[in-house]
Amino acid sequence: MKYLEKIQALLPLGYIYLIILGLLKETILFYPLGVNILKYSSITDILISPISDMISNPILILIVLSVALLFFLFQTLLIRYSHKNWVQKLLKNYRMNPELDKRELRKALIPPFVMLAGFELLALFVGLxxxxxxxxxxxxxxQTLKQNYILTTGSGEGTPIYLIDINSIYYFYVKKDEKQVKIAPIGSINTLEVINKK
Structure with missing residues (x-):
């Protein structure tokens, strides 16, 4: 029960970490494009950003889960073979006592596991x-951006665009044959039509 309470106490910290990672990713993504994304983001966008990034990309979810699974399997192997010389040398290198019983060793391996998972997420979000x-x-x-949407404004004119991102307030896009990011409030856009790529 104490273990479950500790996890519940750490969940808000984990979510704050995810929010920071989402902000970092968005800021790094828009920086080369000359857009300060924080000026155009609401609190809702900031809170939802990391979750929407994770859910909108199934490959990202698979990478995170597979790396977490590999960390867990490695931890299980270390505990199972804690009597072997190579494990004892590895644990001594990380200043852990290899003489601990398996339950205590499992508890001692949780902080490095959490640190590795946090570093994995940091590398993933920053890399993306x-x-x-x-x-x-x-x-x-x-000038090699392929337009992926047709944007229609209040005038009824349809324009091919490359849509970079959408948040709750703005569209971020690049028009065909242009080199600048356009930022349009959601209310100024009538329709957004996906270009069929066959």
């Missing part, structure tokens, strides 16, 4: 932000 931002910037500069 850097990769996506640089990719969009390079394609904008070379």
């Amino acid at each position: 932000g850097i990769g996506q931002g640089q990719k969009i910037k390079k394609r904008m500069d070379s």
Whole structure:
């Protein structure tokens, strides 16, 4: 029961960490595009950002779960083979007592496991932000962005655009043959139609 209470106490800290990672990713993504995303984000966008990033990309979920599973399997192997020389050397290198019984060893391995999972998420979010931002910037500069939507404004005119992102207040997009990011309030857009890519 105490273990469950500790997990419940750490959940808000974990969510705050995810929010920070989401902010970091969005800031890094929009920085090369010349947009300070924090000026255009509401509290709701900030709170939902990490969860929407995780859920909208199934590959991202698979990567996070597979790495967490690998960490768990590695921890299980260390506990199972704690009597082996290679495990004892590894634990001594990390200043852990290899003579602990299996239950105590499991508790001692939780903080490094949490640190590794946190570092994995940090690397993933920062890497995604850097990769996506640089990719969009390079394609904008070379005019090779492929339009993925047709945006219709109040005038009824449809314009092919590359949609970078949407939050609860603004659309962020690049028009065909342009090199600047446009930011439009959601109320100014009538329709957004997906371009069929066959």
